[in-house]
Structure formats: C-alpha cells, structure tokens
Amino acid sequence: MDKVFPSIDEAIADIKDGAMIAVPGFFACGVPRALLQAIIKKGTKNLTLTCGCGPLLGATDELKALVQNGQLKKVIDSYGLYRSASKGMQDPFEQAVRAGTIEFEVYPMGTMAEKYRAGGAGIPAFYTPTGVGSVVEEGIVTNIEANRGQKETRIINGRKYVLEYALEPDYAFVHAYMGDREGNLRYAKTARNFNHVMAAAARVTIAEVENLVDSGAMDGDDVHTPGIYVHRMIQVPRPKFAITID
Amino acid sequence: MAEKTKLKGLSRELIALRVASALEDGTYVNLGIGIPTLISDWIEGRDIILQSEIGMLKTGPLATGNAIDQDLINASCQPVTSMLGTSYFDIAESFGMIRGQHIDVAVMGALQINDKGDYAGWSNPARGLFVGNIGGSMDLCAGAKKLYIAMEHTTRDGDYKVVKNLSYPATALGMVSMLFTDLAVIEITSKGLVLLEVAPGISAEDVQSVTEPKLIISKDLQEMQF
Incomplete structure (x- = not known):
C-alpha cells in the first residue's frame, strides 16, 4: 500500500465547502501548518475546524487568513482566545466571535480529547x-x-x-515527525498531543510528515499511529513557529 | 474603605515558593497558567514529578537559547527541557491520567474563590463574552486528588477575590482545599476558611479586611516561613 500523494493540493482536492476538519496542535506545537496553508489557497468555505487546545493561536497567520477570507463557519476548541482582552479586541477571530459571524463552541480540553478518542473507537x-x-x-x-x-x-x-x-470529523489534518508510505506515524515529543486521536476519529486522515521513509524503515515498536488510521500522506518541510501565547 | 487599601504582600515568586514548600516529595503535580507555573523554579532537585497536560511526565526546567525545541513545550506554551525519566503520551492518555485521579495535586490560578471551595478562573465577565478559555482547568478540578489555588489576594483595584458568592462563572464547586496568596495561607474546611499563616508584616486583621467571608483564625496561626 502506498498512500503518498504527489502534491499537497491533490491530497486535499476533494474537500468541499462545509467540511468539518480536525486540526491538532497545542498552541504552536504539532500544528499541521502546511495543510492549513493549502486549504487557505484552495479557498474552501463554510469550514468547521474542530481543535483541542488553541492551534490557531500558534498558527496565527493561517487563522487570520481563514477569518479574513471568510472561510470559517465554526471553531470548536477548549482554548481559542488570547489571554489578554486588549489583544483579543485586535484579533479578527475574536471580533468575528463577538459579531456572531463565526460560531465558537467550547469544551474542557479533556472532553475534547475524549470526543476524538470515542469517535475513533466506536463509542457514540x-x-x-x-x-x-x-x-x-x-x-x-x-x-x-x-x-x-x-x-x-x-x-x-x-x-x-x-x-x-463523540466527534467524527470529515477530515483530520495531522502533523508527524516521521511517517512511512503505508501511513505509520511517529510524532516528536509534545507535538504528539491531539494528532493521534484526531487521526483515529476522522473519516479521512491526511498526514503531513517531516520525514517520509519507505515501508519497513520504521520499527513497529516506534509507531505511535498505526497506518490503518491514515489515508493520505505528503512530505513537508519542518515548519517554523514562534513559541508564545498571550 | 479598608478593602480598597492595597496591602504589601509577597511577590508572585514568593507565593510560588510558599506553595512549593507545601508540596510533598514523591508526588505527581500539575501546574496551571500564571503564578502556579512559577512553582517549577522552586522544586528543581526535589522528588516531585510535574505532569504537563500537553502529554508529558517529568517536565524539566524551562529551556533557553539552543535548548529551545518547538516540539517540546509545557501546557503554558513555554519551551521546556526533558529530564532522565521523562515520558511523552497523547492527549487522551494525558486526560485519562488526570480524570482517573492519578495526579496528587493540581495548583491553579483563580479570579475568585469562596468559603465553600468553589472557584472561578476560566472567564472574566468584564470581557463581555459568554465563551472563554476553559483549557484543562475543569478536568484537573474533576480529577486531581487535591486542588490548591495560588493567586493575589485581591484584584489590582483592591476588590475582593475571596468572596461570599462567586459573581464570575465557576470552574468547579467545592473542590479547593488550600489557598495560597500574597497575604495568607488559608485552608478551606467544612466550617469555612481557616487562616493558618500570614505573610511577614501582615496581621490577621489585615487579611480579614480584604477577605469578604469571615475568617476562622487558627489557634496555631503563624507567620509564613521561607
């Protein structure tokens, strides 16, 4: 089995307006930045992004673009607003939440985690x-x-x-440190966070990996997400993040 | 108005130090955003294992310079280091560990607390939003064996934060057992708030003047030791 797509654009080509996409990441850590940039470029509208702990406070440029392009209908998260109210007032996402043009639905973080775990495990x-x-x-x-x-x-x-x-998103965008062509994934340190549970919960999981290796090059003991949960793969350069929230 | 007089209490760092000395060796501890995060500076070398809900046990000291790794942060989004014996896991495992009552102590910041151990910390109504950042706070309240609060005793304007009734939306009801502030150490009991310690230069009357519920003064009341 080879799940590698020739380009990121082809890997997301079938995502239609109105789709629900799971976006992992804990603030700036483990966010699928290349896939977010690709969906911005594609211009898909009416999206519901279901998150876990503020990935859009990490990928701030991508969030700004999604809001300003009018691509978002709804965001589900445990933490999505700037801590500082004055910074929040300048933030286009918070402005849209205040205006009611984007819905923002909030759950405790452990409940978000369990919604995906349950969704991937057949518990409604x-x-x-x-x-x-x-x-x-x-x-x-x-x-x-x-x-x-x-x-x-x-x-x-x-x-x-x-x-x-439970949550069963249409798609999950996941980011892994390493993956083989059959979709086995390994994450780096705390960048694992929501990636595995979202990969298991979504109907279609698209993984961007920093290091793509041939099948058999990863030891089975080193696999964090078995390939059965991953449907499409693409290789991306290591993203760069500013590590800060406020 | 007595309650508007800002008393000179401990710095945020010293509040953190006082909480650190209340933590026992051999425990698993989770630290929330704000003053609690500073506690990690005071427990280096002790037999206390920090759980970070992002998915890490045995979180090391803050990383600086070349040691900063964007794939290694704590739950307050600060770059941290690993230690011998660090482990990583995914978010469902992390919160299973929290809700499943495996964490001995969680230390959280707060906007308000009352004499029943209810506290509010996730949303300030002044912001004018029904939604807010819940993060992991409610899970930690539901699951940690003990819940401590570390905060300034009053607001910046000198208004009560230790109140009779919460006017901010609650994070959890009846879960807080100890309160550490810049002025006092207070135990929350079934009889009410018991004042155990005062900061240097602060009297029990001073603490009462900025505390809305009536304090029970411990017969063993003492000045905080550092």
Missing part, C-alpha cells in the same frame, strides 16, 4: 465528571445563543456526570 457518547458545577454542565457553551441546548446528566455511584458526544 460518554459520561464525564468534568464540567459538573459549571456552565458546561448546563448546555453547549457557544457564542450563538440559539445553539446552547441542554446537556444530559446522570448520577452514577453517587457522583454527577455530564453526557458528552
């Missing part, structure tokens, strides 16, 4: 103690009031839990 929903006693328990936390809804809760063994649903 799960009870979690996280968020009990906060607005997270009452309903979906979103800037669009009409979408807030109710969440189910249940007492199990005397403790209260919130029902949260």
